[in-house]
Amino acid sequence: MRAWGWIRAYAVAVYVFMFAPVAVVLLLAFNSSQFSGFPIEGFSLRWFRRLFENEAIMRAFETSFSLGLLTAACATTLGILASLALVRYRFRGKDWITALLISPVLVPETVLAVGLLIFLRWLSMPRSFLLLLLGHTMIALPFVVLVVQARLVGIRRDYEEAARSLGASPLETFWQITLPLLMPAVFAGALFAFTISFDNITATIFWRPAGTETVPTQIFGMLRNSVSPEINALGFVMIVVTVGVPLAAGALARYFARRRQ
């Protein structure tokens, strides 16, 4: 089909656009010159060595990673529940509830961050990891709600009703029908939530407890001096880990599935 060929070419072009800046970063991770720039002066792995020797950034990576996973879990759970209510039930004031759920993206993060800090002072509570988690969950929530909602609208109620008429309880219906059909959205939402948490800097700077650094805040500190190639190396490692781990997991899963058969 000619049309499909065009669509594929278009999609590939968009992917190229998405990856252009990343490709630059990845290439420069191997540049031996301290000052990242083209043309590349020589191949070197020294930035990787520097990266792994850098304890602070490894610790920050650990913090960011666990924070991201927890944020994804919390935001996805809250987001699915809320989306179910918004799409599957009729009630008054739905538009306003939707606006309220999306409100965290409507407010500049600096302001949101300062407002929350004032509130904490009023409660006389210190900053903590929990605050960071709650804050990130809130920032990620609108994204999950929008994605899951868009998908739920597309899932026809006939399926759920058919399951109910076949004798399934509402909870069973949810687990057996709705959730599996929702899985792409759940996956996309969780991915969003994790990513948003992982890349957040503005609010994190204000909320983090003393002595806690996430990867972006750590990078922010390194940036004062220059764009250090260590950061490019970190980007490379991150991408290898995030593509490599699921790929390896998928390969393992397929391997075990084949053995079982």
Added chain:
Amino acid sequence: MAQAREIDPRPWYLLSPALLAIALLVVVPMSFILVYSFYENIDLGLDAPAFQFGNWRELLTDGYYHDAIWKTFRLSAIVTVLAAVLGYVPAYFIANTRFRHKWLLLLLLILPFWVSFIIRTLSWIHIMGNQGAINGLLLWLGVIDEPLPMMFNEFAVIVGFIHVFLPYMILNVYVSLEGIDRNLEPAARTLGCTPWQAFLEVTLPLSLPGLAAGCLLVFVLTAGSYVTPLILGGPDDFLFGNLIYDAVLSELNWPMGATLSFALLVLLGVVVVVYSRFMRLNQLSKAFG
């Protein structure tokens, strides 16, 4: 389902955790901010509790702020439209490809986020700068004699925004396309539609909720940004968010910063409410279609 018309507590059970979180983490803090907008700024970082409308008067009467609002809405609209145009086709591709590992295609979209936002944004200089990849290639090919100025203008800002927000658009459209019954388009074809007609009559309307959600997200996210224009734009490229940033972190004028933030919140909130009203109509017509 007819009895659902009466007051049904179930949606509220489902909504309560999310609403509680939003109430505690957004609504209460924002009401503190609202109170602050009536305070008076005496000197840098020094505010006095008061109840006066000076900040709001300044916002409403000063053309400086109105220009920024206009600029913000204009740029957000441009970015949204371009993101929709650029994002729909790849989403359609991912949803309909025979390639078995769709999740990999989705993951690839998110990957650029793994490289720090600031680094990613700065790296456009490597691509579009005077010594960047594009100019280097064109000079080498002899198409141009002088590097094309592509950086530090509105174009660069738009490119930066689209790069950051396109995945939001694609993923939203994708989840909605993925939910469409695969048999519908062939069915339309057997009824005599051309592929293009089948797409326009069946797939496009059914994917509108996702497209709408994506557009809303991109619009709102662009309107609230300030870092991208700061890094990629020239002196003339700024958004309302930059004024808020200036007020809070540079002028240390919290009351004005609070006023500006609250204004932005209200403006965007109205956009969301109007928009979701409008989209509800769309969904209704779709349900009967």
Added chain:
Amino acid sequence: MKIDSTKRYEVLRERLGNGDVDRRTFFRLLGFAGMAAGVSGGVMTGLSRRALAAGTELHFEGWGGVVSEALRKHAFDPYEKKTGNTVIDATFGGEAEVLTKVRAAGSTDGHNILHSSGVSWYKRWVDAGYGTELNLANIPNVDNVMDSIMAPFRAITPDSLSAVPYDYGTTGIAYNTEHVSREQAEKLGADLLLAKELKGKIGGWGGDWANRAWYGALQSGQDPNDIEDWDAVWDKVREHRSLVLKYWSSGAELMDLLAKGEIWVTEAWSGRVAALQAQGHPIGYLDPKNGLAWMESMFVLKGSPMAEAEELLNFMLDPQTAIAVAEGQKYPPSLDPQKVAMTPVIEKLPAYDPTGKLAGLVFRDPDKWNPVEKQQRKAWNRIKKGA
């Protein structure tokens, strides 16, 4: 476009089947990913040495990067070893951010020592009631600090000090030597930033109003520490703006723009230019007459454990530490070269003054600048945006 109900049921069953398989695979994938993450996380935890909290905790906030690496290695680690106290170092984006946090939280909890920039900020912290009184007897290394760099701080708090000066630098003019000759740069001085033939190749620091105004004063022929005609200052700033490609807002951005040849002329921080020169980039540096100099201090905030903080400051002022930090960040230390031997690296840094008198440098007079700040900062923020 209705599908009949038999067909629909078939679709449903098919979907269910698919969904079920999908879900199982998905969860299995998730399980493996989790295992992998757990293993790598465990390994990393094992690798990273965790400081055991014992004794007093001191919170230090600075500019990060090579500075904090040098401080960690030469000051914090030996200090922790000797005293059993813990230093928790963090990076800030600027003091405005710390002030915002302290004000929002209503207390200085979690903030003890700041790498504070400029005498203006010293005055602001003290005026806001966050200052302390250091017992200099506990900081013997302060004797090595130049008297000339202590004086501006003493002028603000005559009876005591709340900070010790730590380093200094200048904001001069950087130019690309392939496009601008040394003679031309020296002839034009501050007016190099207004050279019409360089339109679109000129940059400027967008983050600080006072820096902008300082150069506007120089260009309009006024004494920057005694500006009388602010309109003339801002007229020059507007003239500069019309030629500017980009107002940069961080050291990383400044270096990136200069190194890639996006801009040829800009005002610049001496240490950043020194770093570029060390990389072999063709960048020249010029301190115009009455160019702007500034100093940074280690500020101790109210509510800090004083004895411990003083001991830490003493460690940081130790010549070996101070010189290592200075070599890293490329700003000369506050130590008097007449009393402490400097390394050749330090002696080549821009702005470095071997006499220890700092007579050639002009600092911002906070008594002149702070009172007009509220109004003029706002003026700059608007002019920057074309108003």
